[in-house]
Amino acid sequence: MGIDERMTVLAGRIVDVPGICGVTLGGSRARGTHRPDSDWDFGIYYSGDFDVAALQRIADDAADEPVTLTPRGGWGPWVDGGGWLTMDGVAVDWLYRDLDHVDVIAQRAGLGEFAFHRQVGHPLGFLDVAYLGELALAQIIADPTGKLEARRTRCRDYPPALAHALVANCLWEADFDILIAGKGAAGGDATYVAGVLSHALTLLAHALHAHARGWVTTEKGIVPAASTLTGAPADFAARAHACFGHLDPDPAELRRSVDAARLLVAEVRMAVEE
Numbered sequence: 648m649g650i651d652e653r654m655t656v657l658a659g660r661i662v663d664v665p666g667i668c669g670v671t672l673g674g675s676r677a678r679g680t681h682r683p684d685s686d687w688d689f690g691i692y693y694s695g696d697f698d699v700a701a702l703q704r705i706a707d708d709a710a711d712e713p714v715t716l717t718p719r720g721g722w723g724p725w726v727d728g729g730g731w732l733t734m735d736g737v738a739v740d741w742l743y744r745d746l747d748h749v750d751v752i753a754q755r756a757g758l759g760e761f762a763f764h765r766q767v768g769h770p771l772g773f774l775d776v777a778y779l780g781e782l783a784l785a786q787i788i789a790d791p792t793g794k795l796e797a798r799r800t801r802c803r804d805y806p807p808a809l810a811h812a813l814v815a816n817c818l819w820e821a822d823f824d825i826l827i828a829g830k831g832a833a834g835g836d837a838t839y840v841a842g843v844l845s846h847a848l849t850l851l852a853h854a855l856h857a858h859a860r861g862w863v864t865t866e867k868g869i870v871p872a873a874s875t876l877t878g879a880p881a882d883f884a885a886r887a888h889a890c891f892g893h894l895d896p897d898p899a900e901l902r903r904s905v906d907a908a909r910l911l912v913a914e915v916r917m918a919v920e921e
Contacts, residue, residue, distance in 0.1 A: 653709075653734065653735070654672070654687060654689075654734075654739075654788070655788060655789075657705070657709055657734075658670040658689070658788040658789040659789055660705050661689075661691060661702065661705060661789065662789040662790075662791055664697060664698050664701045664702050664705070665697060665698045665701065666693050666694065666695055666696050666697025666698060667691060667692070667693050667697050667702070668692045668693060668694050668746050668790075668792065668794045668795065669692045669787060669788075669789055669790040669791070669792075669794060669795040670689055670690065670691055670692070670787075670788045670789040670790075671689070671690040671692070671781070671782065671785035671786060671787050671788060671795065672687065672688065672689065672690075672785060672786040672788050673688040673689075673690050673742075673781055673784070673785045673786075673864070674686060674687075674688035676688070676786075677784060677785050677786045678784065684737070686737070686738040686739065686740055687734075687737060687738070687739040687740070688740050688742065689729075689739060689740065689741045689742065689788075690742055690744050690781060690782075690785060691729065691741055691742065691743050691744065692744045692745075692746045692749075692794075692795060693719075693743065693744070693745060693746065694745070694746045694747055694794075695747070696719075697719075699716060699718055699719070702716060703715075703716050706730055706732060706741070709732065709734055710732040710733060710734060710739075711732075711733045711734060711735070711736065712733060714730050714731065714732050714733075715730065716728070716729065716730040716741070717729060717730065717743075719743060719745075722767075723766050723767065724764070724766075725764050725766045725773040725775065726742070726766055726767075726768070726773065727742065727743040727744060727745065728742075728743045729741040729742045729743050744778065744781070746794060746795075746798070748778065749778050749779065749782065749798060750798070752775050752776060752778050752779060753779055753798070753801060753802065755775075756776045756779060756806050756808075756809045757806045757808060757809070758808060759806070759808030759809050759811060759812035760809075760812070761774065761775055761776045761809060761812065761813060762774075762775050763775075769866060770845065770846075770849075770866065771846060771849050771850070771866055774853070774863065776809060776862075777862070777863060777864045777865070779802045779862065780802075780862025780863060780864045781864050782795065782798055782799045782802050783799060783802040783803050783862055784862060784864065785799070787799065802862075805857075805860035805861070805862065809857070810857045810858065810860055813853060813854065813857035814854045814857050814858055814919050817850040817851065817853045817854040817857070818850075818851075818854055818912070818915070818916055818919070820846075820847070820850050821847040821848075821850045821851055821854070821912050821915075822912060824843050824844070824846055824847035824850070825847060825905060825908060825909045825912055827843055828840050828843040828844055828847070828905045828908070829902070829905050831843060831901070832898055832901035832902045832904070832905050833898055833902075834898070835896040835897065835898050835901065836896075836901075837894045837895055837896050837901060840894065840901050840904065840905065841891060841894050844890050844891070844904065844905070844908050845891075847908055847912065848870060848887045848890065848908060848911065849866060849869060849870065851873070851883075851887075851911060851912060851915045852869040852870045852872070852873035852887075853869070854915055854919055855873040855876050855878070855879050855883075855915060855918070855919065856869070856872070856873060856876065858876075858878070858918070858919040859876045859877065859878070861876065870883070870884050870887050870888070871884045878918045878919070878921070879915075879918065880911060880914035880915060880918060883911065883915075886907065886911060887908075887911060889907065890904045890907050890908050890911075891904070892904075
């Protein structure tokens with residue numbers, strides 16, 4: 648049995664666990680941009696509670712080596728929990744997703760409400776509406792009751808109110824970041840300036856995606872991806888990355904980096920307000 652077929656069979660076993668509603672494939676494999684050694688990202692959707700012990704038994708049977716699944720919330724309130732498996736030498740990540748939580752976020756997104764939440768591994772914070780993007784962009788592998796497909800259909804259209812709110816908030820924050828980065832530059836605080844500029848430039852990438860009605864599911868690669876969007880400033884990614892090319896404690900060098908980022912903020916504002 649090939650690895651693809653094994654994954655389909657595995658998903659069928661997972662949805663037999665009480666409380667599990669469905670399984671999706673996300674990441675590069677869902678987008679068709681994967682390499683042969685790329686991870687398999689399984690979204691395991693549940694409603695209410697589910698039998699972690701039963702899911703653990705499936706993991707024990709499927710994995711090449713022992714693995715311990717977390718309880719619900721074991722990795723925090725937003726990443727939730729899951730486990731890192733290896734099957735046939737290939738990494739297979741299991742990520743729990745609360746379907747009831749998805750419903751709440753979808754309702755708030757329609758009103759233009761969102762938030763970045765502190766979460767390990769997410770420097771800017773975990774953007775809660777990423778839950779909707781995950782479902783909209785995923786491939787559904789197992790969905791016996793149709794609950795995932797029903798929600799994915801609703802998630803495919805990016806809410807206009809959310810786009811407006813994200814663009815406005817990200818630009819306001821980016822402007823403020825540039826202001827305080829300038830103060831850090833004057834004091835030669837290269838570490839502080841680097842952190843603030845990273846925050847500002849990632850926010851710009853979020854603004855460009857929201858303007859294009861494009862879901863973002865992770866911060867990784869968001870700046871290069873934003874550079875490909877219609878209306879993005881010329882060479883956006885290259886210029887954003889160049890802001891970090893000469894960061895040292897010399898205030899003059901730091902000011903040049905801040906000025907380059909300030910110009911990108913202005914150009915993104917022009918692009919999204921046209």
